[in-house]
Amino acid sequence: MNKYHQISLSVNGKNIQREVPARLMLADFLRQDLSLTGTHLGCEHGVCGACTVLLDGDAVRSCLMFAVQADGREITTIEGLTPNEGLSSLQKSFCDHHALQCGFCTPGMIVTAEAFLQRGGKIDEASAREAISGNLCRCTGYQPIVAAIVVESKRRTTTAEAGDAR
Ligand code: FES
Numbered sequence: 001m002n003k004y005h006q007i008s009l010s011v012n013g014k015n016i017q018r019e020v021p022a023r024l025m026l027a028d029f030l031r032q033d034l035s036l037t038g039t040h041l042g043c044e045h046g047v048c049g050a051c052t053v054l055l056d057g058d059a060v061r062s063c064l065m066f067a068v069q070a071d072g073r074e075i076t077t078i079e080g081l082t083p084n085e086g087l088s089s090l091q092k093s094f095c096d097h098h099a100l101q102c103g104f105c106t107p108g109m110i111v112t113a114e115a116f117l118q119r120g121g122k123i124d125e126a127s128a129r130e131a132i133s134g135n136l137c138r139c140t141g142y143q144p145i146v147a148a149i150v151v152e153s154k155r156r157t158t159t160a161e162a163g164d165a166r
């Protein structure tokens, strides 16, 4: 018998309450119950990173978490990282660098990269490569993906420094 649980969580800034089966995965909950289909499912066993979302700001694989484990937590999906009026600066950097081919891995890449950029610290080609090492791009387009992340990191640093100098 499938046991149901009441959960209450924040998804992309909205409070959500639902009754969900105990074994419903978070990725399926986001895609099927909330129609947030930007979270992709590739391997469904924690290898490819296509299903990455932010859980209280940390990048996690939503195919490895039950929806009930997100009770009381804050989830951000690729939709939540995309401004209403267009693309985020990181998304624009991906476009500028042609950092997507089929695009299937792209939402997970962007979510992982955003968590990496927000953590701060030293960002260069090597650390960007390591940050996305858990996200597979089957088209092997890693070079432009890394370039897009590093350039966006430099842009953010320059913007922050210009703000400090004011
Ligand atoms: S679908 Fe979750 S890691 Fe591949």
Ligand code: FES
Pocket (backbone or CB within 6 Å): 099, 100, 101, 102, 103, 104, 105, 106, 136, 137, 138, 139, 140, 141
């Ligand atoms: S762009 Fe094709 S899998 Fe990443």
